[in-house]
Amino acid sequence: MRSATLAAVGERAGYSRGIVTHHFGSKQALFQALAESSQSGFVPGIGDMPPGLDHLIALIDGYIRRLRDGAVAGRAFLLLWVEAATSPELSAVFQERDDRFRADLRTDITAGIAEGEIRVEADPDATAIAILGQLRGIGMQQLLAPAALDSPRLSRVVADQWLRALRRQPAPSPAPPRRPRRG
Template sequence: MTDARPERRTQAERRSETRRRVLDAATALVAAHGSRAASLAAVGEAAGYSRGIVNHHFGSKARLLTELIEHTQQFEVPTDAPTGLGRLSQFVEAYLNGMHDRPARSQAFLKLWAESAGAELSLAPLFAERDAWFRDFLVEQLRQGLDDGSIGKHVDPHFAAVTLIGQLRGTAMMLFSTARDVPVAEFSADVARSVARSLAAPHS
């Protein structure tokens, strides 16, 4: 007779699941109520753990929020377009189209970002690394377009990257607030076309 007992999970698997559940619980709390609701005790309770477990895995609320920012700043990067401009346009459309169902991750990220500029200034340094990464990512996409000639020489990749981040996040914020009536898929495609027109080389 075969032993049908389930395999025991490894310590690494249990640790990974605990961290995932804590980050998911923190995401939901921040999406609904902002960062001040995400105390270690509240997050632990929402995740089904004690404050001690959360403290063991993250050490402090600041560390938890640092990892939460990274956890919520996730997006797919399309790679099938033949030009740098095409891939960047695809990314813009995919980024905004990800707001279609108003996911908790996106809402939590945008709330944290908005708080970092005013209500919760302690978040500002936590965003510095992630914003630098995002800017570098966009600069690289823009440079690829400049190299293959699909993006015009008038475009400064560093300035354009900052403009794109502001446009994407500001637009996403609108989709979560006063523009909930906008059809996201059609709107995302329209924004992507607008971005492509503004960056395109004259012959593109």
């Protein structure tokens, strides 16, 4: 990505050399727009769900399933995300995207705690970091060895793992009163 120029991007896309510069102005702005568009709506069908445990589990399940769909935008996002580790111009863009993703995850966790769905001792910050790390790691595996991932099965396993880890267990029923012994 470091060697990419706006002119080369325009040519590769079949447009004039200046069209990308005209629309985006800089590589930073182009990468920002690509990151935004590739992540927005990545998991369809959960936008109307209220924040909480159900939304969180649907997001985890949908994210993993979408990876297998081979969506070009998702693949582009992950490739750029990897590149961001060593590219200062991409680093800020993807750091901001991950900050937003963690914030969304924290919102679900915090709402789930408030609703009594998620254990009160669950740490929203640490849990959001762990979930994001797991999802990005699965995304990397999908890029490197797509045939090795059975996304439907994996999405169920991972969603179930987080459900069991976070779900608040109901309080045990009180024991029935003991009857005094006669005799």
